[in-house]
Amino acid sequence: MYDFTLSDAMSEIMEIKAQYISERSVFVEGARMIPLLKALGATDVDLERIKLVSDDLPKDPTLPFRESRNGRFCFDFENSRVYRLEAQPFALSAEEDFVRHDSGQTRVFEEVGDNLQLNTALQALLVFKSLVFHGVATAHRPKLDYNSPGWICTLFNLRTISTPELQGEPALEGVHSDGVDHTMTTFLGSQNMTPGSAVTFLHDMREKNATRWNETDPELVLGERGHRHFLDTLMVVDHERKHSLSPVEAVDTTRTATRDMLIFFTRKPVLEGHISHPYDSLTAHERLPMTVELPQLQEKVLADAGAFVAQGALR
Structure with missing residues (x-):
């Protein structure tokens, strides 16, 4: 592995974006992500630090087997910032x-x-996601404002926990979508988790919501991916692909098993009548400010990626 220049990274992201456009999902292995994120500003120190960011998570508000935090960000392409x-x-x-x-x-x-939002690896992940999804045409969700120039990204830092008494479920809801336009999931690490745990299955939109991962129609399964290595990352066009996940299983069933993730839900602002309409402010955070510049290269990347798809380079 060698260090990428920004030009190297943009060329690589162009190929990833082309696959995303063509297949409506893309899985990027962690070994491929690391030089990309470093070219986008991540430092070696922060890449190590982000592995531990889940160690101080509080209890989740509704799920007993999960610890969680979240934060909201705006992709402001008009001003090239998040x-x-x-x-x-x-x-x-x-x-x-x-x-x-x-x-x-x-x-x-x-x-x-700030231990997460000021981490340069997290900031590089936000920039990476912006470059992949910006300008990608997708099926529109009802009650989202596609005339708005901004995009709202809700970031979740999650730890799923299995104990001898409690099964950890990364997706207790079974087959579902996340109510957004673009979902990105990034693996930070695990402890005592079996290699076959927490597999993500992608489903045709015809699959019935809430169906358990192992009870779905095989003819509607479009693929499966396992986050196994640091920074393994999956992006999905959320209103065109449903998904489900298998549970977190322990190697040593007498001990706790954990799985740490970053989840990036990105959508347009909502319109009146949407359940989130009262909770969709675009006001900057006063107590925890953070701004990161976005490269002003998205349109070129989109054009080049579109050319790859048109030529059948990734089909």
């Missing part, structure tokens, strides 16, 4: 293809702090 948004409650509904015991509930998560 900035931290003020805290808001969080809700997902059955109308958005999310069927669980807490569907439609207003949940309040403790906020991610």
Whole structure:
């Protein structure tokens, strides 16, 4: 592995973006992500630090086997920046293809702090996601404002925990979508977790919501991916592919097993009548400010990636 220049990274991201456009999902192995993120500003020190950021997570508001924090960010392409948004409650509904015991509930998560948002590896992940999804045409969700220039990204830092008494479920809800336009999931690490744990299955939109991962129609399974190595990253066009996950299983069943992830939910701002309309502020966070510049290269990357698809380079 060698260090990428920014030009190297942009060329590589062009290929990743082309696959995303063509296949509506893309999995990038951690070994491929590391030089990309370093070219986008991540330092070796922060790459090591981000592995430990999940160690101080508080209890999740509704799931007993999970610890969590979240934070809201705005991709502001008009001003070539991403900035931290003020805290808001969080809700997902059955109308958005999310069927669980807490569907439609207003949940309040403790906020991610500077130890995560000022980490250059996290900031590089935000830049990476912006370059991949910006300008990609997708099926529109109802009650989202596609005329708005901004995009809202809700970041979750999650630890799923299995104990001898409790099974950890990365997706207790079974088959679902995340109520957004673009979902990105990045693996930070695990302890005592079997290699076959927490497999992500991608499903055709015809699959029934809330179906368990092992009870789905095989003809509607479009692929599967396992996050196994540091920074393994999956991006999915969320309103065109549903997904489900298998549980976290322990190698030593007498001890706790954990799985640490970063989840990036990105969508357009909502319109009146959407469940999240009262909680969709675009106001910057006063107590925890953060701004990162975005490369002004998205349109060229999109054009080049589109050319790759048109030529059948990745089909």
